[in-house]
Amino acid sequence: MKSPIGHLIGGELVSCAHARLQDVYNPATGEVLGHVELAARSTVEAAIAAAQAAFPAWSGILPAKRARLLGRFMALLEARADEICALITLEHGKVLDDARGELHRGIENVEFATYMPELLKGEHSKNVGPKIDSWSEFQPLGVVAGITPFNFPAMVPLWMYPAAIACGNTFVLKPSERDPSAALYIAQLALEAGIPSGVLNVVNGDKEAVDTLLTDKRVQAVSFVGSTPIAEYIYATASAHGKRVQALGGAKNHAVVMPDADLENAVNALMGAAYGSCGERCMAISVAVAVGNEVGDALVERLGAALAKLKVGPGTVRGAEMGPLISKPHFEKVRGYVDAGVAEGAKLAVDGRGLNVPGHEGGYFLGGTLFDHVTPEMSIYRDEIFGPVLCVVRAHSLEEAMALIDAHEYGNGTCIFTRDGEAARYFTDNIRVGMVGVNVPLPVPVSYHSFGGWKRSLFGDLSAYGPDAVRFYTRRKTVSQRWPAGGVRETAQFAFPA
Incomplete structure (x- = not known):
C-alpha cells in the first residue's frame, strides 16, 4: 500500500508517525485510492511556525520579485495542467473538461496576483498642511490561513494564497481531506517555481486542524469557503480570537x-x-x-x-x-x-x-x-x-x-x-x-472582480479574490510627515490641528 498523503511544511513533505488516517475514494468506483493523514494540533502549529519564520524575509522582498515568482508558478500550472486535472477527476469525480475549466479559472487568479505591485502602490498627497505630506501604505498582515472545500480542490485555494503571498504574507492552507492530492501537488509546483520554503504550507486534516488555525494567535486572518453552518462557525470562532475573517457559505x-x-x-x-x-x-x-x-x-x-x-x-x-x-x-x-x-x-x-x-x-x-x-x-x-x-x-x-x-x-x-x-x-x-x-446562468466574476454573496452566503465585510483580496490581506498605514525649517522654534499648539 502506498504511503499516506501527508503535509507540506517549511518546504518539505512531512509524514507523522501514528497519525490518524482517513480513506480517500475514487467516487466513480467507490474504491479506496489511499489514505490522507489528519494533522494533529502539533503538526498545524509546526506549519504556522514555518510560515511565521518565513514572513520577515518574504515580506521584505520587492513586490515585483514576488510577482515574477508567481509568474513562474503560473507557467508551471499551465505546463502541468493535465496532471493536475487528472488528480481532480480521480478524487472528486468531475469530468475532465470541468476540471480544466476549474484550473483555468484558478490560473486567472494567479495572473491577477502578478499585478500586485500596481495594486500595492498606496496613495500620496503633498502639502495636506503647511509643509506636511501624507501618504498611505498597504502592509502585509503576517501569517494567514485558508480552509477550502472539496468541490474545487484547485481553484478555491488559488483564489486565496496567490493574492495573499503577493501582498507579502505567508500562508497555511487546509484543503479538503476528501480530495487532497491536487492542492498538495500544486503547492509543490509553487516551490518548484522558486517561492521560498515556509511561504506556502499545506496541512491536511479535519476539525482539529481547523480549530488550531482559528485559535492560534500567530494566524492573523482566515479565509474559508464551504457550507453556511461551518462558515458561521469559522467567522464566530476566528473573530472571537481577534482575526480578520472572510467566510463564504452556502447558496440556493x-x-x-x-x-x-x-x-x-x-x-x-x-x-x-x-x-x-x-x-x-x-x-x-x-x-x-x-x-x-x-x-x-x-x-x-x-x-x-x-x-x-x-x-x-x-x-x-x-x-x-x-x-x-x-x-x-x-x-x-x-x-x-x-x-x-x-x-x-x-x-x-x-x-x-x-x-x-x-x-x-x-x-x-x-x-x-x-x-x-x-x-x-x-x-x-x-x-x-x-x-x-x-x-x-x-x-x-x-x-x-x-x-x-x-x-x-x-x-x-x-x-x-x-x-x-x-x-x-x-x-x-x-x-x-x-x-x-x-442570460448568464453562472455569473462568477472574473479574477479582477471579486466573488461574494449577500445575506447568509457571506460572513465578513470583504469578498474573495480580485480587489477585495488586496484589502483583506493587507493593513492600511497612513503616514503624515513634516520637516520644520532649520532654526525655526515653534510654540505648543493646544487646539486640534486644522
Missing part, C-alpha cells in the same frame, strides 16, 4: 425564466448550470422560477427531454457530461432529498435515482433529477442540496419571482433569462443577491 441560486426568454438557450444554460459538476457548485442553479404556467410547462418539457440525453459516467470517459457525487454519505444525503421532495408533494418530473453506470456499480452516481410545482415550504426548496437536483417553481410575475428570491436566507447568485432590457435592468437593480447574471 434561482434562475428566473421570463415569458419572452429564448427558451432553447435558457434550457441549455440551465442544464449546464444545474447539472454541471453534479450540482456540487456554490454557484449552481438549483431553482428555476418560471414566470407564467405556459413558460413553466414548456420549460419542464424541454428540460425533461434534455435530461434524457444527459451523458452520465466516470469523469475520465470521453463525452461524459456529469460524473458521480463526491462520497457515499453525500450520495445518500442527496438521494434522501429526492425522497423528501416526493413525500412533500412536489411533482418528480425526472427521477435520477436508480441510475446504473455499467462497470461502475459501486460509484456514487445519481442521475439528473427534476422537480416541478415546488413550493417554498419544501425542504428541497429551502436547503442547499448540492447535487444534480433542479426545482421548478411557478410565479405569476417578475415581482413575485423576485420576492421569492429575496425571502430566501441565501443570497449568493441569481440570473434572469429575458429579451426585455427594462425587466433585466429592474432585476439587476433591485434583487438582493451578490452576483447577478442576465
Whole structure:
C-alpha cells in the first residue's frame, strides 16, 4: 500500500508517525485510492511556525520579485495542467473538461496576483498642511490561513494564497481531506517555481486542524469557503480570537425564466448550470422560477427531454457530461432529498435515482433529477442540496419571482433569462443577491472582480479574490510627515490641528 498523503511544511513533505488516517475514494468506483493523514494540533502549529519564520524575509522582498515568482508558478500550472486535472477527476469525480475549466479559472487568479505591485502602490498627497505630506501604505498582515472545500480542490485555494503571498504574507492552507492530492501537488509546483520554503504550507486534516488555525494567535486572518453552518462557525470562532475573517457559505441560486426568454438557450444554460459538476457548485442553479404556467410547462418539457440525453459516467470517459457525487454519505444525503421532495408533494418530473453506470456499480452516481410545482415550504426548496437536483417553481410575475428570491436566507447568485432590457435592468437593480447574471446562468466574476454573496452566503465585510483580496490581506498605514525649517522654534499648539 502506498504511503499516506501527508503535509507540506517549511518546504518539505512531512509524514507523522501514528497519525490518524482517513480513506480517500475514487467516487466513480467507490474504491479506496489511499489514505490522507489528519494533522494533529502539533503538526498545524509546526506549519504556522514555518510560515511565521518565513514572513520577515518574504515580506521584505520587492513586490515585483514576488510577482515574477508567481509568474513562474503560473507557467508551471499551465505546463502541468493535465496532471493536475487528472488528480481532480480521480478524487472528486468531475469530468475532465470541468476540471480544466476549474484550473483555468484558478490560473486567472494567479495572473491577477502578478499585478500586485500596481495594486500595492498606496496613495500620496503633498502639502495636506503647511509643509506636511501624507501618504498611505498597504502592509502585509503576517501569517494567514485558508480552509477550502472539496468541490474545487484547485481553484478555491488559488483564489486565496496567490493574492495573499503577493501582498507579502505567508500562508497555511487546509484543503479538503476528501480530495487532497491536487492542492498538495500544486503547492509543490509553487516551490518548484522558486517561492521560498515556509511561504506556502499545506496541512491536511479535519476539525482539529481547523480549530488550531482559528485559535492560534500567530494566524492573523482566515479565509474559508464551504457550507453556511461551518462558515458561521469559522467567522464566530476566528473573530472571537481577534482575526480578520472572510467566510463564504452556502447558496440556493434561482434562475428566473421570463415569458419572452429564448427558451432553447435558457434550457441549455440551465442544464449546464444545474447539472454541471453534479450540482456540487456554490454557484449552481438549483431553482428555476418560471414566470407564467405556459413558460413553466414548456420549460419542464424541454428540460425533461434534455435530461434524457444527459451523458452520465466516470469523469475520465470521453463525452461524459456529469460524473458521480463526491462520497457515499453525500450520495445518500442527496438521494434522501429526492425522497423528501416526493413525500412533500412536489411533482418528480425526472427521477435520477436508480441510475446504473455499467462497470461502475459501486460509484456514487445519481442521475439528473427534476422537480416541478415546488413550493417554498419544501425542504428541497429551502436547503442547499448540492447535487444534480433542479426545482421548478411557478410565479405569476417578475415581482413575485423576485420576492421569492429575496425571502430566501441565501443570497449568493441569481440570473434572469429575458429579451426585455427594462425587466433585466429592474432585476439587476433591485434583487438582493451578490452576483447577478442576465442570460448568464453562472455569473462568477472574473479574477479582477471579486466573488461574494449577500445575506447568509457571506460572513465578513470583504469578498474573495480580485480587489477585495488586496484589502483583506493587507493593513492600511497612513503616514503624515513634516520637516520644520532649520532654526525655526515653534510654540505648543493646544487646539486640534486644522
